[in-house]
Amino acid sequence: MLALALLLACGSPEPATPATPAASTGDDVASVLAKADAHDGTVDKVVSECGGCGLGMQGDPAHAARHAGYELHFCAEGCLQRFEADPEAGVQSLASAVD
Numbered sequence: 076m077l078a079l080a081l082l083l084a085c086g087s088p089e090p091a092t093p094a095t096p097a098a099s100t101g102d103d104v105a106s107v108l109a110k111a112d113a114h115d116g117t118v119d120k121v122v123s124e125c126g127g128c129g130l131g132m133q134g135d136p137a138h139a140a141r142h143a144g145y146e147l148h149f150c151a152e153g154c155l156q157r158f159e160a161d162p163e164a165g166v167q168s169l170a171s172a173v174d
């Protein structure tokens with residue numbers, strides 16, 4: 076047990092990177108949206124997966140928002156409103172939905 080602990084300590088130099096939540100840079104948002112866009116099979120600047128609930132639900136064009144040059148479809152009006160209240164959180168939930 077002690078030997079294992081020593082082995083692990085030696086074998087894995089700690090990368091000393093604290094768990095940083097994805098910084099809310101424009102670049103990051105763009106890459107998340109690009110990934111979400113491609114995730115539905117077509118790269119058309121339309122994200123058809125709902126980023127409001129983070130469940131990967133299919134969005135509906137009836138509940139659409141524009142963000143960072145993309146059109147985002149939400150599965151329900153409530154999801155659209157949640158996104159509009161906090162777009163950054165919505166993008167992050169979209170990121171986890173398409174990951």
Ligand SMILES: [Zn+2]
Nearest residue numbers: 125128150154
């Ligand atoms: Zn939703």
